[in-house]
Amino acid sequence: MSDSLRESADEARPVTSRRDFIRNGVVGAASISFAAMLARREAHAVELPYSDDYGPVAPVRDLTTGLPLISLPAGFSYMTYGWTGHVMADGQRTPAVHDGMDVVAARGNEIALVRNHEQGTSGIAFNAPAAYDPGYGFGGTTNVLFDAVAGKFLSSHASLTGTIRNCAGGRTPWGSWLTCEEAGNVSPAGVRHGWIFEVPGYGTATGRPLRAMGKSDWEAVAVDPATGNVYQTEDVTPGGFYKFVPKKYGKLAEGGELFALKVVGADDFNFSGLNGAYVDFPAGTTWDVEWVRVTDVEAINGRIYNSAPGRACFSRPEGCFYDSGKIYFTCTNGGMARQGQVFVYDPRREQLQMVFNSMGSGVSNTECNNPDNIAVSPRGGIILCEDGGNNIQRLRGLTQSGGTFVFAENNVNLNQGQIARADAIFKAGGKILSTVRPGNYSGSEWCGACFYEKWMFVNLQSPGITFAITGPWDNGAL
Numbered sequence: 001m002s003d004s005l006r007e008s009a010d011e012a013r014p015v016t017s018r019r020d021f022i023r024n025g026v027v028g029a030a031s032i033s034f035a036a037m038l039a040r041r042e043a044h045a046v047e048l049p050y051s052d053d054y055g056p057v058a059p060v061r062d063l064t065t066g067l068p069l070i071s072l073p074a075g076f077s078y079m080t081y082g083w084t085g086h087v088m089a090d091g092q093r094t095p096a097v098h099d100g101m102d103v104v105a106a107r108g109n110e111i112a113l114v115r116n117h118e119q120g121t122s123g124i125a126f127n128a129p130a131a132y133d134p135g136y137g138f139g140g141t142t143n144v145l146f147d148a149v150a151g152k153f154l155s156s157h158a159s160l161t162g163t164i165r166n167c168a169g170g171r172t173p174w175g176s177w178l179t180c181e182e183a184g185n186v187s188p189a190g191v192r193h194g195w196i197f198e199v200p201g202y203g204t205a206t207g208r209p210l211r212a213m214g215k216s217d218w219e220a221v222a223v224d225p226a227t228g229n230v231y232q233t234e235d236v237t238p239g240g241f242y243k244f245v246p247k248k249y250g251k252l253a254e255g256g257e258l259f260a261l262k263v264v265g266a267d268d269f270n271f272s273g274l275n276g277a278y279v280d281f282p283a284g285t286t287w288d289v290e291w292v293r294v295t296d297v298e299a300i301n302g303r304i305y306n307s308a309p310g311r312a313c314f315s316r317p318e319g320c321f322y323d324s325g326k327i328y329f330t331c332t333n334g335g336m337a338r339q340g341q342v343f344v345y346d347p348r349r350e351q352l353q354m355v356f357n358s359m360g361s362g363v364s365n366t367e368c369n370n371p372d373n374i375a376v377s378p379r380g381g382i383i384l385c386e387d388g389g390n391n392i393q394r395l396r397g398l399t400q401s402g403g404t405f406v407f408a409e410n411n412v413n414l415n416q417g418q419i420a421r422a423d424a425i426f427k428a429g430g431k432i433l434s435t436v437r438p439g440n441y442s443g444s445e446w447c448g449a450c451f452y453e454k455w456m457f458v459n460l461q462s463p464g465i466t467f468a469i470t471g472p473w474d475n476g477a478l
Contacts, residue, residue, distance in 0.1 A: 012105045012112070012202040014175035015452065016225070053397065053405035054476040065422040069465070071409040076471030081153035082115070082144060084124070084464030085435030086426060089155035092126045093435065094142060095119055098459035098466060100168030100220060100373060101144075101448030105175040105201025109149040111452055112201035114159065114177035115142050115459065115466065116166040121185070124435065128158035130207030132197065136187040139166040141179050141199050144466065148453055153468070160205045164193045167235065168220035168373055168448070170320060173228075174250045176200045178210075180218035182235050194218065194299070196232070198252060212255040213244045215299040220320035220373070222327050224347060231327045231345070233320045237273040238313035240305045241329065241345070243291055259291035260308035261345070261352070272334035272341065273315030280336045283402045285354040289345070315341075319374035319385070328355070330371045332387060335359070340371040342384070342398065356398055368396050368404050375449045377456075381478040383407065385458070387445035395446050395458065397478050407478065408469070410460055412441040436463045 054073035061068050063079040070078065082088075084096040095117040105112045117123075119138040128140060140161035145154040160166075164183040171177055177199045185193040194216055195209030219235040228249035232242040246256035263269035264287070272278045289312070296307035305311065315334040320327065327345040334341035339358035346353070358368040369388030376382055382398035395408040416438050423433040444462040451457075456469045456478075 012107045012175060014173055015103045015106050015111065015171065015201075016173060052399040052403075052477045054407065054472075054478075057406055057409055059411055065425055067414075067418055067422065069412050070467070071411055072469065072471070073407065073476075075475070076469060078467050078469040079151075079153070080465050080467055082142070082156055082464075082466040083422070083426070083433050083436060085433050086156075087431045088142065088157050090157040092158055093124050093432075094156065094464070095124045095126050095138070095140065096435065096462075096464045097123065098461055098464045099166060099447045100179070101457060101459055101466070102169075102171040102177060102375075102450040103452040103457065104171040104177045106148075107202065109147050110154065111146050111148050113144040113146065113450070113457060114169075114179070114199050114201060115144055115448065116169060116179055117142065118165050118167055118182070118461070120165050120183070126158050126161055128161040128205075130160045130199075130205035131162035132160070132207045132209065133164075133187055133189075133191045133193070134162040136189070136191065137162045137164045137193065139163040139181070141166060141177070141205075143199070143201065146455075146457075146468065148455060151455075151468070151470070159199050160197060160207060162207065163195075163197065167218070168319065169196075170221035170223060170230075170322075172198075172223045172250070173225035175202070178221045178223075178230070178252075180220060180232075182217045182219055184217060196221065206253075208253070210252050211298060212258065213252065214242065214258050214294060214297045214304050216304050219318045220329070222320040222322040222329070224322055224325075224327070226325070227347070229347070231320060231322075231329070233317035233329055234305070235316050235318050235332075236303075236305070237315045237333070238270075238305070239315070239317045240308065240311045241314060241317055242294070258294040258297050258304070260294055260305070260311035262290050262292045262308075262310050263312050263352075264288040264290050267310035269312045271312060271314045271343075272331060274313040278315065278334070278336045278338055280357050280359070281354045283354055283356060287352045289350055289352050318372045321374050321376055323376035323380075328374055328376065328382065330374050330384065332370045332372050339388075340368055342371065342374070342382070356402060356404075369393070371396070372445060373447050373449055375451060377451050377473070377478040378453070379473065379478060381476075383449045383456070383478060385446035385449050389443050389445065392442045393445055395449060397476070399477060408446075408458075410442045410444060410446065412444070412460060412463065412465070414438050414441070414463070439463075
């Protein structure tokens with residue numbers, strides 16, 4: 001284990017968004033949030049002084065393995081790390097099924113990402129200092145350290161295990177990651193799953209579920225740094241959108257109250273999927289909302305969704321992200337085309353707005369194929385991770401005009417010779433990559449897109465690879 005892993009967590013600092021400084025007037029007018037972009041469009045303001053997209057994408061070779069794994073616009077490059085089976089600093093193999101991820105803490109030039117692994121009750125076994133249900137749950141998290149100045153992956157280690165199907169989650173303003181179990185499993189020993197756990201960027205997790213935040217098929221969360229409230233999505237249809245109000249800021253383990261979003265004056269409002277009914281709404285449609293209490297938080301008598309009467313209904317609410325005072329979230333197969341929706345919630349106005357409703361198959365450059373994870377870039381652009389599985393999966397930017405553009409394509413199609421080539425590179429560093437199998441993985445979903453300064457980090461779930469991408473961000477909207 002590296003010396004950096006032995007150092008005190010007290011030396012670390014939480015990672016905050018660039019727009020956290022806007023309120024204090026530190027960032028100039030050139031920094032524009034996505035909400036501001038929408039406002040400019042609605043006011044028919046002059047367009048931003050750059051194009052939305054970055055031009056056509058083409059295969060680019062990985063700086064680590066030399067393989068053309070993904071396509072990117074001209075000028076962008078990337079390196080890979082943490083392939084499934086890659087031995088970590090603690091001597092264990094990197095688990096499979098990479099999913100949600102974010103940069104949550106920093107120490108000097110070193111940043112700490114926490115990465116989910118959506119393994120269920122099987123997969124690559126690994127041990128961590130914190131464990132919930134070891135021997136039954138094969139999911140969990142690993143922490144990845146990266147030098148943001150040198151542009152180099154440093155190490156990784158296991159941080160939580162014994163959980164099931166850790167899909168996404170979200171970072172906190174106090175330097176940790178909330179990882180979500182998308183599961184309703186009960187182990188043979190009677191251990192219930194479907195909880196949210198907290199994992200620090202530096203330091204050690206407890207492995208204890210945050211029960212007051214509820215039991216469900218949780219997908220992602222976003223924390224409002226002004227209030228400490230946590231917004232939560234559950235990957236089911238119909239599903240709700242939730243708000244956890246902690247008793248004490250930053251102390252989620254001390255409990256709080258859980259609420260579900262409701263449209264004012266309309267019980268069970270259908271945003272898509274209720275009783276099989278899928279509906280479309282024009283971008284810009286706005287609803288006044290309120291919150292109803294969840295009375296069966298631990299889902300003793302069924303789903304928590306059913307214990308919040310009148311709550312609104314969504315189709316597979318998944319990705320969730322805080323930016324500039326607002327909470328953005330996706331519904332992966334909402335809309336009549338069942339290709340996905342993006343909403344934004346304004347907690348100060350208590351309003352919900354439709355940002356994007358995908359109308360097509362996702363093959364063209366103007367639509368999207370089931371957006372899942374979502375993130376906002378340092379410059380205020382939105383990135384969507386596709387999880388359609390029927391086409392080549394893409395990372396798509398969402399424009400201020402309501403359309404999308406392709407930023408990256410998944411081209412991973414590995415034969416045994418390519419795997420052997422990558423294997424040899426990792427073995428040269430005393431590592432192995434023996435669990436990746438040949439196959440065409442281009443339909444595998446993108447996950448965990450997140451930004452830090454000039455870097456975008458993202459995962460491909462299968463075969464399980466973490467990417468660090470950099471390039472001329474100023475040439476487009478991200």
